[in-house]
Amino acid sequence: MDHVFAALNERLGGLFGDRLVVLAGGTRLAKRAHELHALGARHTLVLDTDDHAPLHDSEIARWVSLGIKGGFVAVEQRRLGKLLTKPSAEVRGILGDFDPAAEAVVISTPYNEIDTFQGRPVLNARRREWVELENKTTIDALWDELSAPRAPALVFDLDFERLWGASEILDRGAGVVWSGDGPAINGGANFVRRVRSYEEAKEAFDVLAPKCEQVRVMPFLEGIPVSVHGIVFPDGTAVLRPIEMVVPRRQGQAKFLYAGCASFYDPPVWIRDQMRNLARRVGEHLRSTVDYRGTFTLDGIATEDGFLPTEINTRYGGAMVCFEDAVPSLPLALVQVALVAGWDLGVSSMQFEELVLAAADSTRSGAVGANVRAVQPTEVDERRVVFTGWACRLAHFDEPAHATLRLSPSPIGGRLDLDLHRENMPVGAPVAALTVAAFALADQEWGTGLGALEPAIAVEDAQPLDQPLEQEAVIA
Known part of the structure; x- marks a missing residue:
């Protein structure tokens, strides 16, 4: 597949090569700046919503920390929206100094709907009709139109x-x-x-x-929360592998804890096929009805009745980090930007699918963690851990670890991350139970206050139903 890599990088170079680029918020910004530099971007201005500057190479990017990170996505996006529509005099000065001729292109976060920044085009701005598809109270009409079993x-x-x-x-x-x-x-x-x-x-x-x-x-619905990503190209939809959404349940509470994603879990083959088939139908529907381009996520539950969908997210989802880690030499986030911008990538959807799907099936990863309010750490603290069954303990000095628990400072208190060591992790089983055990250890060691959690229960020996799941009336 070397020719696919070469074609993608050549076409991306045509979009970003010898261009000034502004990265306005987002995650993995240092990675994005390095990717743009490798593609020949003249220079990059990083407007970071956080309060630190991890990239110090001025040849690659100018890094400006805005300090507007809110801890919650909605808060941060609201502040970023104000920045893009009504920037302060300081930000206008920085932008004018970086790009006096107003010739730069802008890349913002996957949530962004604002299409210009001080006269400069935001390449990955979402259309309103794309955003409306994320509404959980209207999405059932899509499942019915596509003849998809649902709850x-x-x-x-x-x-x-x-x-x-x-x-x-x-x-x-x-x-x-x-x-x-x-x-x-x-x-x-x-x-x-x-x-x-x-x-x-x-x-x-x-x-x-x-x-x-x-x-x-x-x-x-009892089962493992799962997501499958589709990437809509002009010629079709590339569909990737299932990703586990790590969502422990809080004992005695109505609230769930969203703790990230991981690709170690393999649902039964027939459920995987259901997910991927439906994702392709969804992608083709989006392409034909709202001219959609780029990545979307199809979320649902792997239950004993099969995969039952619950929502779609019409954006580059956080779980794409699993695919970025599987193909680190391919700038997937910039592929997303190019598709949304209508840029010809020079490869077909099937070529892209074959490349990324094979890599993601062979290289597993995860991004598991949670915000915590009970502690306010001032420095990073790490503990190597070992899983024994569904229990978790600290690793001995000379013992290989399955993961690293890390507690870091955060704008809302602390940030707890579980870095899974892929070389020591088993493939096939969900990581939800391991996450629950690790978070219990974090409560013990650091007083993180997450409390008693329960993992989702995997479908082990389920078989596809002979008859479709019975549907009940829906009031839209």
Whole structure:
């Protein structure tokens, strides 16, 4: 596949070569700046929302720390939006000094919808019709249009009694899940609550009512939360491998803990096939109906009834880090920018799929962690850990470790990360239970206060149903 690498890099060089580039917020910014430099960018200005500058090579990039990181994605994106639409005099001065002729191109975060920055085009700005597809309260219409099996669901405005009544109808014995969608950025299980009692329903309503317009009620689905990525090209949709979404459950609470993603888990082959087939149908639908380009995520649960979808995210998702790690020589985030910008990449969707899928199946990785409020560390502390079954302990001095637990300073208290050592990690099983055990050890060692957590339960011996899952009426 060397010719595919060569073609992609040549075409990306045509977009970014000898150009001034502004990176306005985002993650892995040092990596992006190095990638742009390798593609021949004249120079890069990094407007970092965080408060540190990890890249000090002035030949590669000028790094400006804005110090507007909010800890939560929605807060940070709101501040970044203000920066792009109404920059301060200081930022205007920095931009004018870097690019006096206003000839630079701009790359912002995957959430961004603003298409210009002080007269300069934002290449990866999302269209409004793409953003609207992320609404969890309307997405069931897409599953029905594509003939995809799904869980029954009911959608209502903010009417507590109707929501509670729907919960009693749809509860199959394990409770229901309320998912709200409103004007705010909705990710990381922010507006998702498990409801098993009237009290939990009241708690969920109090959280969702001020921020959401509608709420979807569906049965709680036992299984592993999973996501599959599609990348829409002009000629078709490249579909990648399933990624585990690490979402432990808080014991005795309605709230979930979104703790990142990992690619070590292999769902049963028939579920993998279901996920990838549906993702291809979704991608082709997006391409034909809203002229979509670039990456999207198809999220759902790997259950005993197969893969049941719950939502799509029409953007370059955080779990793409697993694929970036699998093909480090391929600038995937810049491929995304080029596709959204309508740039011809010179390769087909099938060539791209073959390249990335094979690499991701052979090289596994993860990005697992959580924000914590109970501690406020002032420096980084690391502990090497070993998993024994579903338990976790500190590694002995001369013992190979399965992972490293790291506690770092954060704008909202602390940041806990679990770096999984791929060379020592088993392939096939989900990492949710390992994460729960590691976080329990972090509570013990550092007092991180995450509390009692429970992992999702994997489907081990399930078989595909002979008949489609029975659907119930949906109120849109």
